[in-house]
Amino acid sequence: MAREHVLGGTAEAVVQTGPGVFTRMVFDVPHIGDDEALVAVEACGICGTDAETFTGGIPLQYPVIPGHEPVGRITAIGDRAAARWRVQVGDRVVLQSDIGCGRCVGCIRGDLCVVDPGTLGFIPTTRAPSLWGGYSEVLYLPPGAMPHRIADHVPARTAALYNALGAGFAWAVEAPGLRYGDSVAVLGSGQRGLASVVAARAAGASFIAVTGLGSRDAHKLALAADLGADLVIDVEQDDVVERVRGATDGEGVDVVVDTTPHATTPVLDALRLARQGGTVVLGGLKGRGNGVPGFPVDDVAMRRLRIVGVRAVDYRSFRNAVRLLERAPTFLERMHTHHFSLDAAAEAVRTLTDPSAGAIAITIEPGN
Structure with missing residues (x-):
């Protein structure tokens, strides 16, 4: 009843x-x-x-x-x-x-x-x-x-925060199959970007880089460092590819998560940041009908990159978000x-x- x-x-x-x-x-x-x-x-x-x-x-x-x-x-x-x-x-x-x-x-x-x-x-x-x-x-x-x-x-x-954190686990952990000790670059320091930092750190990532616009996102980049990012990059001041490859002995990272909305340049950056055989997760929507000029199809194929699109949040990622919030x-x-x-x-x-x-x-x- x-x-x-x-x-x-x-x-x-x-x-x-x-x-x-x-x-x-x-x-x-x-x-x-x-x-x-x-x-x-x-x-x-x-x-x-x-x-x-x-x-x-x-x-x-x-x-x-x-x-x-x-x-x-x-x-x-x-x-x-x-x-x-x-x-x-x-x-x-x-x-x-x-x-x-x-x-x-x-x-x-x-x-x-x-x-x-x-x-x-x-x-x-x-x-x-x-x-x-x-x-x-x-x-x-x-x-x-x-x-x-x-x-x-x-x-x-x-x-x-459960939905943002759920997306962090879905995008940075579940979708790429993040393993303990993997390295990660997160493009964007908004809700989903910070949540991806939190989730990757909780899942045992060995290195996490995150990007943002210093003129607008300085407080978010500072928070990203507090939440577990090893390297924060102001893309208005530094070349993100140089900084990440410099921090990974030129190899690049295992997983790149693009959370940035609208801008398409981060997609190209993501492909250059990934190591050979690495995974690029595309989470930031660029606008219906908007392509990525200069998308390097041959480079993706030759370097055996895996590209994963994400949108929704799965049940397991929600559960992980709730557990983390409770802890x-x-x-x-x-x-x-x-x-x-x-x-x-x-x-x-x-x-x-x-x-x-x-x-x-x-x-x-x-x-x-």
């Missing part, structure tokens, strides 16, 4: 009704079935995807409640859902953004649904029960949701720089993309 949501009959949420337009709305909180749950949202992380959807760079089917990185507490849950997810009322959880039918092979394996795929923060409010995004007081969990319980001692703002919340909380109330959601998104703000990880907090 499903237990009732304890917060009341309605929930407030921020709804995007068009590019750059956020509106505060009130929704009825649904009664749930045995395979469903409700979460009281404490914090919702934001990333570059939120900025792209806000401006219309990534199209949405309006109206929609954004937010795909929510942290909150279970306030109502059906018995079958509680048994399947191994959570109960009062547990704090973080959510994988991809959801599905809960019954197909993909859902059972923790992969993408092959029957009814969806993504938190991208489902229109016209689809019942409307509460599909993290910019809301309450979030609905369908049977195909994938919550991960996270310990109470991790502050909600810090717990909201070292104080160490990781320095990645969080700003928090905003639900009413200030638009300001939060603008702050993320404002170079003068120095933002790394930002949360929107409905209860703030």
